Each structure stands twice: as structure tokens, then as C-alpha cells.
Amino acid sequence: MKLQRKNRRALALGAIAFSGALALTACGSDDTGNSNGGDSTATANAGSIKCDDAKGQLLADGSSAQKNAIDAWVKQFSAACQVQINYKGGGSGAGITAFNQGTVAFAGSDSALKPEEITESKKVCSGGQGIDLPMVGGAVALAYNVEGVDNLVLDAPTIANIFSGKIKTWDDAAIKKLNPDAKLPSTKIQAFHRSDESGTTDNFTKYLSTAAKSDWTYGDGKAWAAPGGQAASGSSGLAQAVKQTSGAISYMEESYAKDMSTVAIDTGASEPVKPTSDSATAAIADAKVVGTGKDLALEINYNTKADGAYPITLVTYEIVCDKGNKAETLPTVKAFLTYIASEEGQGMLADISYAPIPDDIIAKVRTTIAGLS
Amino acid sequence: MDIATQDTPPPTPQPTEAERKRAARGATRPGDRVFLGLARGSGIFLLAIMTAIAVFLTWRAAIAISKNEGNFLTTFEWNTGTQPPVFGIAVLAYGTVVSSIIAMAIAVPIAVAIALFITHYAPRRLGGPIAYVIDLLAAVPSIVYGLWGVMVLVPQMNGLFGWLNDYFGWTGIFSWEEGAPRSMLTVGILLAIMILPIITNVSREVFNQVPQMHEEAALALGATRWEVVRMAVLPFGRSGVISASMLGLGRALGETMAVAIVLSPDFLIHGSLLDPGGGTFAQNIAAKFPEADEFGRDALIASGLVLFVITLLVNGAARMIIARRKEYSGANA
Numbered sequence: 001m002k003l004q005r006k007n008r009r010a011l012a013l014g015a016i017a018f019s020g021a022l023a024l025t026a027c028g029s030d031d032t033g034n035s036n037g038g039d040s041t042a043t044a045n046a047g048s049i050k051c052d053d054a055k056g057q058l059l060a061d062g063s064s065a066q067k068n069a070i071d072a073w074v075k076q077f078s079a080a081c082q083v084q085i086n087y088k089g090g091g092s093g094a095g096i097t098a099f100n101q102g103t104v105a106f107a108g109s110d111s112a113l114k115p116e117e118i119t120e121s122k123k124v125c126s127g128g129q130g131i132d133l134p135m136v137g138g139a140v141a142l143a144y145n146v147e148g149v150d151n152l153v154l155d156a157p158t159i160a161n162i163f164s165g166k167i168k169t170w171d172d173a174a175i176k177k178l179n180p181d182a183k184l185p186s187t188k189i190q191a192f193h194r195s196d197e198s199g200t201t202d203n204f205t206k207y208l209s210t211a212a213k214s215d216w217t218y219g220d221g222k223a224w225a226a227p228g229g230q231a232a233s234g235s236s237g238l239a240q241a242v243k244q245t246s247g248a249i250s251y252m253e254e255s256y257a258k259d260m261s262t263v264a265i266d267t268g269a270s271e272p273v274k275p276t277s278d279s280a281t282a283a284i285a286d287a288k289v290v291g292t293g294k295d296l297a298l299e300i301n302y303n304t305k306a307d308g309a310y311p312i313t314l315v316t317y318e319i320v321c322d323k324g325n326k327a328e329t330l331p332t333v334k335a336f337l338t339y340i341a342s343e344e345g346q347g348m349l350a351d352i353s354y355a356p357i358p359d360d361i362i363a364k365v366r367t368t369i370a371g372l373s
Numbered sequence: 374m375d376i377a378t379q380d381t382p383p384p385t386p387q388p389t390e391a392e393r394k395r396a397a398r399g400a401t402r403p404g405d406r407v408f409l410g411l412a413r414g415s416g417i418f419l420l421a422i423m424t425a426i427a428v429f430l431t432w433r434a435a436i437a438i439s440k441n442e443g444n445f446l447t448t449f450e451w452n453t454g455t456q457p458p459v460f461g462i463a464v465l466a467y468g469t470v471v472s473s474i475i476a477m478a479i480a481v482p483i484a485v486a487i488a489l490f491i492t493h494y495a496p497r498r499l500g501g502p503i504a505y506v507i508d509l510l511a512a513v514p515s516i517v518y519g520l521w522g523v524m525v526l527v528p529q530m531n532g533l534f535g536w537l538n539d540y541f542g543w544t545g546i547f548s549w550e551e552g553a554p555r556s557m558l559t560v561g562i563l564l565a566i567m568i569l570p571i572i573t574n575v576s577r578e579v580f581n582q583v584p585q586m587h588e589e590a591a592l593a594l595g596a597t598r599w600e601v602v603r604m605a606v607l608p609f610g611r612s613g614v615i616s617a618s619m620l621g622l623g624r625a626l627g628e629t630m631a632v633a634i635v636l637s638p639d640f641l642i643h644g645s646l647l648d649p650g651g652g653t654f655a656q657n658i659a660a661k662f663p664e665a666d667e668f669g670r671d672a673l674i675a676s677g678l679v680l681f682v683i684t685l686l687v688n689g690a691a692r693m694i695i696a697r698r699k700e701y702s703g704a705n706a
Contacts, residue, residue, distance in 0.1 A: 064663070091663030188551055195638045197454075197664035221454045222664050230553055230637040230649045233660060237523070237634065244528055245553045 049339050051081035053331035060087040062095020062108030065199055065253060066136040066316040069354050070108065073340045076348075083332055092199055099319055100124055105329040106337070107319040110199020111222075112290075112297030121321070128323025128373075131295040133365050135340060137284045137355035139275035140204055140312040142263035143256075144249040145242050146170055147185060153178045155266040156211035156311075162249060163191045163208070164216065165228040170247060178266060185247075192241050192250035195231035197222040203300075203314045204251045210302040211311060251312070254280075255353030265312070268305040279310035280355030287315070289361070294322045294368050296361070313355070323373050330372065337369045427681070434675035437668060445675065449640050451657065453669035462676050464640045468557060468651035469680065472632070473625040475561025475646070476568055481618050483565075484572035491573075492580040493602060504577060511570035519634030522563045523555075527635060530554035530562075534647050549647035555637035558646040560653075563635055564628055568621035575620060579613030580606055612695045619691040626684055629655035654680040 060070075067089035074085045087108070090098075095107035096117055102124040112132045113121070121130030142159065144152060149170070154162070158174045161167040167174060171184040194201045205220035218226040232241040235252040242248040242260060249263075254275050264272035273279050286304045291297035302311050318340075320333060339345050346356040357365065437453075438445050441460060448461025487507065491500040534554045541547035587605040596604060633656045637649035658673045665673060 093664040093666050093669070097667060190552055192553075192637075195633070195636070196660040197669075199664070219455070221452065223452050223454060223661070225452060227639070227641065229639070230555065231639060232555075232637060233633050240523060241553060241555075241637075248553070 048344060049077060049080040050335060051083075052335045054081045054083045054335035055332060056083065056328070058083060058085040058329060058332050058336065059104045060085065060095075060106050060108065061090045061098045061104050062087075062319070063092045063110045063199060063316050064089035065110055065138065065314065066108050066354075068255070068352055069136045069349060070340075072348055072352055073336075073345055077336055077339050081335065083336070085332075085336060093197075096319065099130065102326075105320075105326065105333050108316060109319055110314065110316050111202055112295075112317060113319060118295075124324075125321030126324035128321045128325075129295075130319050131293070131322045131368070132291055132297040132317040132319055133337065133341075133368060134284075134296055134298050134315045134357050134361060135318045135337075135365070136316045136349065137280050137357055138314045138316075138353070139254040139277070139280040139283075139310050139355065140200055140207075140251050140314055141254045141257035141275040142249060142251050142265075142312075143239065143242050143260040144263060145246055145260070146187065146249075147246065149179075149182050149184060150261055151179075152182065152261065152263050153266050153272045154263050156208065157215045159263075159265075160208045160212035160215035162189055163193070163229065164218065164226050165191070166215075187247035190245050190248040191229040192238050192245075192248055193224040193226075193229055193231050194235075194238065195224075195233050199316070200235065200251065200253060200314065204312060206300075207302045207312045253314070253353075258353070265310065267303075267309070267311050269307045269309070271307075273308060273310045275310050275312070277350040277353065277355045279308050280313045281358055282306060282309040283311055283313040284315060284355065284361065285309070285358035287361075289364070294371070296364055296368060298361070315357075320372060322368075322371075325372060334369060334372055337372075338366070341365045341369055430674055430678040430681060433671045434678045437671035437675045440668070441672070449642070451640055451661070451672075453661075453665065453672045458668065458672065460672050460676075462654070462679050464642055465652050465654045465657050465676055466679060466683070467642050468638075469626055469653040469655075469683070471646070471651070472557050472560045472564060472653055473622055475558060476564035476625040477618060477622055479562060479565035480569050480572055480621060481614075484569050484617070484621070485576055485614060487569075487573045488576035488580055489602060489606070491577050493598070493606065504574075507570050507573045510566075511574065515567065515628060516630040516634070518563060518567050519631035522559070522631060522635040526563060527553065527555055527559060530559050534558075537647060545644055546646050548645045552649055553637060554647070555635055555649045556645075556647050557636075557643075557651050560632050560636050561646075563631055564625045567628060567631060568624050571624065572614075572617045572621040575617030576610065576614050579610040579617070582613075583609045615691060615695055619688060622687060623684065626680065626687070627655050628653075629659045632656040633659040 099107035538549035
């Protein structure tokens with residue numbers, strides 16, 4: 001009896017040690033995003049960063065889509081300026097909420113502020129309001145898993161019909177017409193969408209409801225509204241699902257689609273466009289500024305026919321106060337934003353599968369940042 | 374010790390009437406009073422916390438539901454970002470209950486069998502390590518189960534689903550159109566694995582408590598080992614096993630990350646358990662929370678309130694079942 005009790009205690013200790021180890025490793029795996037920073041450039045560039053009066057700590061929260069870019073920038077910036085910047089990629093909604101509560105110095109968001117959110121921001125920005133600064137672009141790739149098909153071309157109506165379930169098999173006439181040379185199998189199409197709410201879904205459904213108006217009747221939004229299809233959580237979950245399932249197709253940020261086949265989109269330009277950093281930047285160049293005043297919210301032209309412009313493109317913003325930023329964080333925010341909007345900051349984006357903001361727009365962003373108070 | 378004192382033992386003082394009464398009532402010394410106060414305070418504190426949670430949930434839920442365009446209980450949609458917002462919990466309630474029932478149906482028999490094996494069949498040398506491994510399973514974080522589920526379990530389910538469809542497809546609940554096997558059944562199986570340790574563990578403890586006399590008496594009457602288990606061990610342990618199952622059910626009802634990773638959710642109720650789709654309360658909250666605005670969060674809180682109510686009902690029902698079987702509880706063993 002006694003022996004048994006002793007054993008049990010040893011077991012409990014073992015269990016604690018084991019679970020402790022698991023818990024520790026779970027924490028450790030959290031910030032893999034940092035690895036994209038590009039170590040080789042870390043010290044070389046540090047000299048050209050202007051720190052001005054940047055000091056102390058900066059809290060920020062928001063879009064997880066731009067977290068890898070922010071992490072890469074933070075790595076460079078904090079190395080040069082001895083500033084701690086803590087960007088939690090808690091999601092656009094969380095970022096805007098935190099910003100309007102005044103708990104973060106800036107927020108990241110996949111979509112521009114809504115009118116009511118701007119009204120609310122006036123409470124935090126004494127004498128000013130929250131504004132959107134486009135800072136990071138990216139292509140939303142359509143990755144697929146169809147055996148023997150490498151260079152799939154689709155257009156907006158076909159994509160809409162695939163994701164709404166009207167086109168059911170890969171050898172459908174509509175797909176054949178766009179891909180006369182491909183050997184399309186009769187496999188069932190498994191269209192995957194995000195199960196969580198997401199700015200990527202928002203952009204993708206905006207594209208569908210603009211570029212394929214008559215075929216896509218489910219509107220746009222962060223939550224997937226069309227019936228049927230299958231779902232997975234996060235871009236990584238979608239990538240996993242597409243790799244696992246034969247006949248699958250899904251949309252995800254380009255960096256997640258690296259080792260998969262991606263769809264080239266027939267936009268009506270001279271040839272179908274593949275998702276890349278360059279083609280995303282080209283699409284953003286075709287966007288127009290719809291924000292008023294200092295707000296630089298963009299409206300992507302999803303119907304773009306410009307050569308080499310990839311239409312399903314996402315722009316993420318940094319949200320700050322135009323006036324009335326907190327005195328203690330203003331110099332740091334300004335210095336950091338100045339850096340990420342600089343040629344050097346934007347130049348890093350293409351290496352980590354994001355798209356830099358085109359020249360004439362980023363020039364406006366720089367002017368706006370210089371005027372922040 | 375000298376003899377003289379032994380001859381005349383000192384008179385034992387007779388307790389007064391008041392002292393006798395106090396002794397009968399108990400709890401008079403300061404230590405007892407302090408302990409009573411602490412225990413009572415903790416009990417009241419717990420009630421206060423529960424009330425605070427309930428009030429918070431109800432208040433936020435009321436805000437959301439008052440602006441809801443759809444019927445909160447019957448709408449098959451969750452869209453809090455639209456104007457006006459439309460959301461309903463029908464699919465979530467169905468999915469939560471169905472996935473938990475599947476998990477219980479698989480886990481309880483297996484857990485009881487393992488517990489019986491460890492306590493009554495296995496040689497001590499084997500029983501110990503098995504119990505240890507089962508305990509370790511409980512220490513694995515649920516997100517690890519989720520990742521294991523999506524990378525290992527889901528691809529393996531193709532075979533089972535195909536087989537079920539071939540032989541039981543005619544029932545309707547096991548029909549399967551080719552697709553990724555990320556359905557309620559997959560979730561149920563994963564949940565079963567997750568709740569197995571706690572049910573096994575508690576059941577094992579209960580079976581260990583069976584009075585030796587009961588078993589020996591049964592053996593003396595000529596019972597085989599299985600008859601001993603059936604006549605002495607299982608009846609004695611029944612209420613304990615029910616309690617253990619309720620602990621497991623609690624975990625299954627509230628499991629979040631593993632379901633969110635493995636399930637392919639949509640807002641439809643599928644007749645077949647093999648069709649991808651459906652959803653659970655906890656999964657939906659995990660999926661929608663990060664990008665939700667304030668109103669969206671209130672709506673999620675409203676769904677959380679429903680889960681809270683379901684859990685209360687289930688626990689209440691379990692208490693009633695256990696109370697009816699009091700004669701087998703450990704108290705009179």
C-alpha cells in the first residue's frame with residue numbers, strides 16, 4: 001500500500017514535469033513570425049534609420065495579415081533605436097477596438113475605418129480623428145490541388161461559380177474554355193473558405209461581388225456568407241486543407257501558397273496575371289484614394305484590366321490619430337512610421353511575400369506622417 | 374508509579390449540562406470557528422463569482438439580441454457585420470450536443486473498460502504504466518490534439534468514412550459524398566480521445582474504492598471474476614462513473630481549439646454525421662472573436678450564455694441521477 005502511494009507521487013511529479021515541458025514548448029512556438037526578418041540586413045541598414053526622439057516602449061495591435069511585415073520592421077528599427085515595439089497580431093477588430101480605447105499607439109487593420117469607428121476615435125484623438133495609412137500590400141492567391149494541372153487560368157465569373165458551388169467538377173465547360181490545353185480531371189471541386197472572420201475573406205468577397213456581380217450574390221464581409229463548401233481556420237489551415245484534399249481550391253495570402261500551384265487570373269489584360277509582389281503593387285497603383293482629409297483609405301479597382309495587375313489584392317493600413325496623439329508616444333510613432341514608409345522599409349516587403357505600396361501613394365503617406373501631431 | 378495512587382484513581386470531572394450540549398453541537402473552539410468562517414466565505418465567494426458571470430453574460434447578450442434581425446434560436450446564419458446583423462445559435466447548439474454525444478458514446482465504454490482492466494484484471498506491473506500513460510494524455514494541451522487531429526487523424530478518416538458509407542450509407546446519417554472528412558464524427562472521435570483520460574482516471578479511483586469485503590463475499594458465493602465485476606464493482610461504482618462522465622462531458626461541451634482546427638464549419642445542420650459542416654459554441658467563439666467588433670463580441674457572448682445554460686442543465690441532470698443512486702455512494706460502504 002505504502003509503496004503504491006509513493007509510486008503515485010512519482011507519477012504525479014512525472015506528469016507535472018511532462019505537462020510543464022509541453023506548456024513551455026507551446027509558448028516557445030508562438031513567435032515564429034520573427035524568423036522572416038532577414039538577418040543579413042539587420043545591421044547593414046541600421047545606420048540609415050532616423051530615430052529622432054524615439055524612446056521607450058510602444059504598444060500596437062491589429063491585423064495578423066501584416067504581422068510578419070511589422071515584425072521584420074520592428075527588428076530593424078529596435079536594433080537601431082533602442083525602442084521596444086510590441087505589435088500583437090490580435091486581429092483587425094481587436095486592433096481598432098484597442099485603438100479607440102486609447103490603449104495602443106497605433107493599430108493595424110485589413111480594412112479602412114468605418115464612419116462610426118472614426119466618430120468614436122475622436123474621443124481618443126483630442127482635436128483630431130483616426131486616419132488610415134496604407135502601408136502593406138499583398139496578393140490573395142488562389143491555391144489549388146488538382147493532379148496534372150499546373151497552369152490553371154480562371155476569370156472572375158468562373159471563380160464566383162466555383163466558390164458558390166455552381167461549378168461542381170474540374171472538367172466543367174467553363175473551366176475547359178479558359179484552359180483549352182490542360183488535361184482537366186473529372187474530380188469533384190472542393191472549395192475551401194476561412195472558418196474564422198478575416199480581412200482576407202473580406203477582400204476576396206469584395207472582389208467577387210465587384211468583378212463578378214451577376215454570379216456572386218452573397219455580398220462581401222469578413223465572415224463567409226455563401227452556403228456549402230468547406231472551411232478551415234486561418235490561412236495556414238487553408239493551406240493544409242488544400243494540400244491534403246485532392247480537387248481542393250482556396251484563397252490565401254500569397255506567402256502561404258508558396259509551395260502550391262496558384263491560379264493565374266484572366267482579367268481581360270493581354271495575358272493572365274499570377275499573384276506576385278509586383279502584380280499586387282501594380283494593382284494598388286490602379287487604386288484610388290477614397291479617404292477624406294488626411295485619411296488615405298484606398299479603394300482597389302477589382303475590375304482592373306491593367307497589364308500585370310493582380311486584381312485580388314489586399315491593402316493593410318496603420319491607423320493613427322492625425323492630431324492629438326499622446327505626447328509621450330508621438331515621437332516614437334512618427335519615427336517608426338517614417339521608417340516603414342521609407343524606401344528602405346518598403347523595399348523589404350517583396351522579400352517576405354508582401355507588396356510594397358506604389359510610389360505616388362507612399363509619397364502621400366510620407367507627407368501625412370510628417371504632419372502628425 | 375507507586376501502588377498507592379493506583380488504588381485511588383482521581384475522580385473524573387463530570388461534564389456540566391452546558392458543556393455536554395456544546396460538545397454535541399461541535400464547532401466551539403476558535404480553530405473550528407475560523408475554519409467554518411473560511412469555508413462559508415469561500416462558498417459565498419463562489420456564488421458571487423457565478424452570479425457576476427451570469428449577470429455579465431446576460432447583460433451583454435441582451436444588448437446583442439435586441440439588435441438581432443434573425444431569430445436567435447432558429448436562424449441558420451452568423452453574420453454580425455451586416456446591417457442589420459443576423460445571427461442564430463441553432464446550428465451551434467445542435468453541433469455542440471451531437472459532437473458531445475458521439476464523444477461520450479465512444480469514450481465512456483472504453484474508459485470504463487480501461488479502468489476495470491487496470492483495477493481488476495491487469496497484473497499490477499502492467500496496470501501502473503497504463504494508468505500513467507492515460508494520465509499523461511490528460512496533460513496534453515488541446516491545441517496539440519487539434520494539430521494532431523488535422524494532420525494525422527483527418528487523413529486517416531477517409532478509410533473509415535468510405536467504409537461507413539458503403540455499409541451504412543442507406544441510414545442517411547452515415548452517407549458521405551467524397552470530401553475532406555472534417556465532420557462532426559471526426560470531431561466526436563477526437564473529443565472522445567480527449568475526454569478519455571479524465572473518465573478513466575476517476576472511474577479507476579472509484580473502482581479502487583470498492584470494499585474488499587463485497588468482492589470477497591461474491592467470490593465466496595462462487596462468482597467468476599466477471600460476475601464479481603458485474604455484481605459488486607459496477608453497481609458500487611455507478612455513481613462515480615456517472616460523475617466521471619459528466620466531467621468528461623463538460624470538457625467535450627466546452628472544447629474550443631481542437632474543434633476549431635479540425636472541423637470544417639458552416640451554418641447548416643447536416644443530416645449525415647459524415648458531411649463536413651456544422652459548428653459548436655466554443656469553436657464559433659474562437660473562430661469569430663479575433664476579428665469581431667464590439668457588437669460581434671456581444672453576439673458571441675450571447676451564444677456563450679446558451680452554452681452556460683446547457684452546461685447547467687446537464688450538470689443538474691447528472692446530480693439528480695447521482696442523488697437517486699445514493700445507496701451505492703461511498704458514504705455507507
